[in-house]
Amino acid sequence: MELIPTQEEVVALLRKTGGLRDGHFEYPNGVHANEYIQVALTMRYYQVAKILSVALSRKLRAHSDIRVMIPELSVVAPATGGLPVAYGVCEALHAHQVYWGERDNASEPQHFRQFLDVKPGEKVLLVDDILRTGKKLGELKGLVEQQGGEVVALAVIVYQPYPGAVQFDPLPFYYLAKLEATYANDAASCDLCRRGVPLNKVRT
Numbered sequence: 001m002e003l004i005p006t007q008e009e010v011v012a013l014l015r016k017t018g019g020l021r022d023g024h025f026e027y028p029n030g031v032h033a034n035e036y037i038q039v040a041l042t043m044r045y046y047q048v049a050k051i052l053s054v055a056l057s058r059k060l061r062a063h064s065d066i067r068v069m070i071p072e073l074s075v076v077a078p079a080t081g082g083l084p085v086a087y088g089v090c091e092a093l094h095a096h097q098v099y100w101g102e103r104d105n106a107s108e109p110q111h112f113r114q115f116l117d118v119k120p121g122e123k124v125l126l127v128d129d130i131l132r133t134g135k136k137l138g139e140l141k142g143l144v145e146q147q148g149g150e151v152v153a154l155a156v157i158v159y160q161p162y163p164g165a166v167q168f169d170p171l172p173f174y175y176l177a178k179l180e181a182t183y184a185n186d187a188a189s190c191d192l193c194r195r196g197v198p199l200n201k202v203r204t
């Protein structure tokens with residue numbers, strides 16, 4: 001495998017480690033899909049996590065503007081899915097620090113730990129395991145900017161754009177694999193439901 005695995009190699013790693021499943025799935029919002037990705041299942045295997053983090057860091061390092069920022073770069077992720085990516089990328093890049101946004105419960109906005117202050121003009125790389133709706137990263141970007149930080153790029157392992165996903169143009173955006181699932185808004189419009197394929201309800 002090359003230092004940056006191809007899309008096919010990343011998909012093979014995801015499948016082999018249980019992070020990518022084919023079937024018939026229903027998300028908590030009622031949307032049906034023909035595949036399910038849970039990158040955390042892949043990231044539990046440290047050696048695989050390392051391959052993916054190193055690959056992402058190489059893509060980032062290839063961007064000359066980002067490369068010069070690395071010594072002062074903060075790698076910031078939504079907890080908890082983004083944490084292994086943040087630490088892996090920070091280690092591979094030799095970036096400055098890692099921190100994360102978290103929420104006390106699902107209805108609260110994300111916040112940083114007490115005494116964690118974003119410095120004015122701080123360069124921030126946002127990372128996560130997957131970008132689907134972009135809501136979590138969009139919220140985190142707002143939180144960083146509200147405290148005076150500057151988001152300079154985004155990077156995720158898997159990009160699986162959901163209809164109407166948040167766009168982060170013109171920021172550089174990196175991913176290792178782009179996956180397009182077939183979505184249906186509900187059971188009534190779902191082809192897999194019509195064909196009687198057994199349904200798995202997924203929690204996230």
Ligand SMILES: [Zn+2]
Nearest residue numbers: 032190192193
């Ligand atoms: Zn269905």
